[in-house]
Amino acid sequence: MNRINNKRVVGTKRVVTNTDLKREVNYDSFGGWAISKELFDWIFKNIPKGSTILELGSGNGTKELVKFYNVYSVEHDIEWVDLVPDSKYIYAPLVDGWYDVEILKTELPTNYNLLLIDGPIGENRVNIINNYEMFKTDIPIIIDDTNRENDKNMSIFLSEKLNKNITSSIICEDKKTFTILH
Numbered sequence: 319m320n321r322i323n324n325k326r327v328v329g330t331k332r333v334v335t336n337t338d339l340k341r342e343v344n345y346d347s348f349g350g351w352a353i354s355k356e357l358f359d360w361i362f363k364n365i366p367k368g369s370t371i372l373e374l375g376s377g378n379g380t381k382e383l384v385k386f387y388n389v390y391s392v393e394h395d396i397e398w399v400d401l402v403p404d405s406k407y408i409y410a411p412l413v414d415g416w417y418d419v420e421i422l423k424t425e426l427p428t429n430y431n432l433l434l435i436d437g438p439i440g441e442n443r444v445n446i447i448n449n450y451e452m453f454k455t456d457i458p459i460i461i462d463d464t465n466r467e468n469d470k471n472m473s474i475f476l477s478e479k480l481n482k483n484i485t486s487s488i489i490c491e492d493k494k495t496f497t498i499l500h
Contacts, residue, residue, distance in 0.1 A: 343382050353379035353436060353462055354490035360498070361432065362386065364458070370430040372453070374417070374446070375437015380405050390427050392417055394438045412438055416445035422452055430454060436462040444472045447479075455480045458500050465495040473497040 348355040358379060365371070367386045376391035376398055383389050384404040391405045394412045408425045410417035417438060433453055435446060443463075459480075461473040464487060477484050482499040489495050 342385055347378040347382050350378075350492075352377045353434075354492060354494050354496065356488055356490040357460065357462060357496045358382060360486075360488065360496075361434075361460070365432050369432065370427065371432045371434055372427060372430040373434040373436060374443075375435075375439070376401060376405060376407070377436070379436075390430065392422070392426075392437070412442060414445075415442045416449055419449060419452070422449075426452065431457055433457060433459045434462070435460065441468060444468050447472060447475050450476060450479065455482070458498060460496055460498050462496045463494060464497040465489075465493065470495075470497070473499065 343358070345355050348358060361371070361383070365387070368388070370388040370390065371383060372390045372392070373380065373383070374392045376393050380389060380391055380402045384402055389402075389405040390408060391402070392408045392410055393399050394410060394417055396409060396411075399407045399409050406427075408421065410421040410425070413419070415438075435443065437443060438445075459476065459482065461469060461476070464470040464473050473484065473487075476482070477499050480499065484497055485500040486498045487495055488498075
């Protein structure tokens with residue numbers, strides 16, 4: 319272990335402590351339409367730093383995720399594309415209530431360690447049930463907003479189809495819920 323500027327480092331990557339996390343993360347980025355701070359904390363505790371996250375739907379939470387992870391953001395709204403310059407955006411407008419499948423087939427990364435389902439907007443999110451086969455399924459999958467009945471049912475459907483356990487449904491401070499399939 320080396321020390322650079324009084325920080326513990328392994329190789330060229332700094333080891334991030336809980337104190338560092340509180341200093342580096344803007345917790346005001348979470349809540350509302352964005353992922354919750356509880357969801358971010360779960361990712362931080364369970365997904366190794368430097369891993370790759372594929373998120374469906376981007377937003378303010380993306381600003382914090384890119385500080386610790388390689389992030390690919392699938393986004394249907396051109397106004398949100400490049401909101402976070404450090405994320406790799408895949409612009410896929412909605413076609414029949416789901417991201418343009420032809421774009422996803424050619425643009426999705428092949429290697430990622432977490433699938434975060436937080437889009438597309440509203441009721442369209444459940445359309446993943448017709449498209450889940452295009453995503454990696456041997457990794458943790460988080461579905462945000464499972465306090466909404468359709469998203470909750472979609473998470474149950476995916477857990478059954480993918481033979482994954484629902485390891486947690488976490489109720490957040492703002493009454494939102496996210497579900498983890500593992």
